[in-house]
Amino acid sequence: MNRPIELSTREQIVHMLKTKAPLTAKDITNELQITEMAVRRHLSTLERDGYIESFTVRQTMGRPTAVYRLSELASGFFPKTYHTLTLDLLGELEQESGEEMINHLFELRKSKLEKKYTTNMTGLPLAEKVVLLTKLQNENGYMAECEESEDGNFVIKEHNCPISHIANQYKHACHCELELFKSLLQVDVNRTECLSTGGSKCSYVISQSKG
Missing domain, CATH: 1.10.10.10 (Winged helix-like DNA-binding domain superfamily/Winged helix DNA-binding domain)
Structure with a gap:
């Protein structure tokens, strides 16, 4: 009962x-x-x-x-099923046009964000770029934080993924986020942990020098 x-x-x-x-x-x-x-x-x-x-x-x-x-x-108090609808639509598109089309959509999203963010980052020192990128990710719901490690590199940690339901199924979304970070920061960036592969967070190590 x-x-x-x-x-x-x-x-x-x-x-x-x-x-x-x-x-x-x-x-x-x-x-x-x-x-x-x-x-x-x-x-x-x-x-x-x-x-x-x-x-x-x-x-x-x-x-x-x-x-x-x-x-x-x-509105956060009430259940949403946006991710279910999105996954259904992506599934239909994949059946009609193949996985390449899905990947192309993620690439378009990356390019759009790159154009949106690049202007504010141009000419900034790396440390300021990292802080600004962390702020932008926070505004998009990633619960991000950044720190400088003992070896002089920077680390961005994201404790939430707003598109986790999508990223769990379409790994190219994670690939595009990594490539976006590299493009914006113009240095080598390595993902050492990922929520979509069972990690407790997404963690990015950002080198001081170009890779």
């Missing part, structure tokens, strides 16, 4: 705002049957953390009322 999943009060509020927003604190209080003070405490925390937004609505009678809705950041 399946038991209903028990949600915390905060999770219930997020779910309500996803399905019924905009809502006032009173709306939420009436639905959850808890004190309005408790509801406002949860709303304050969610708003502080950037998961909800509030705005004022003028009433025909009485004072204006604050109402709440979810922010873009809160």
